[in-house]
Amino acid sequence: MAETTGTSTTKINSYLTFKLGEEEFAAHVGKVLNILEMTKITDVPRAPEYMKGVINLRGSVLPVVDTRIKFGMTPTEFTPNTCIVVMDIDLEGESVHVGALVDSVQAVIEIDDDKILPPPSLGTRYRSEFIVGVANVNDTFIMLLNMDEVFSTDEIVDLHERTVESTMDGTAPAAE
Template identity: 70%
Template structure:
């Protein structure tokens, strides 16, 4: 799907981390999975929980709470993994993001998205597109491509490759 078509789609998947509600453009969401056992990766960054097998491919899984500087929490029946398609320098990278719960798919028009207030934001403004007021609540709209730096994605890919190489060596 080209960028022009993506910009015309106004659908966002909303999810919760603690009491905060976030949204990701549906063009970035490939799948929503129930929590599954995660294989730890040695020497991985704190937020990289490990990898899972997704239809024969190794999928790195990050804990979104840790990535956003929130305290870790116990996983519940609502905890799930959102499989995202992240664009890094024109390369498509698939990453699983653990969230507390998925809420809904909402239609949010660009006119509903307000700029982020400059004072007191707990989150890095580089990866926030803005805030949308939907009914009586605010939803933080994320730029999923900007959440990870190139170095972090390289680290995730390197961790992924060492798991692949370990799997190849076992066969």
């Protein structure tokens, strides 16, 4: 969506904001497929620490990642607000779905491109390639994430392979 003001055009982007601890992050809504309440997560043997396991999503096996661990934070403590944000991740041109555990979903907001500041170059504890920019919304800094980069190609391939393996060996959750 673009808004024309005089001779310039400003692109407006919609973002889903969510909390991890006390910090607020956002993912472009184009990457968000669904927001799910917490459900039973089935462990996957020998999975990386950040992979909590898999869930059944309408007959498909969905890998679920603890986003807090992925960002070097303490593991997610489950509360009534904890949920799974289902993301569509681009894996070398192929669409792969991943569930991201977040502490709480906040809102969908619109941010003009010209209001997005470049990511911080020093002092951030998150890998800079994860962050596409920072927006100051109502005196709160929100880190805008590149969800395709949050999950590197190698990690997505690993998650996808483990998910397929768990389906074949019967450790995946049964259809609901």
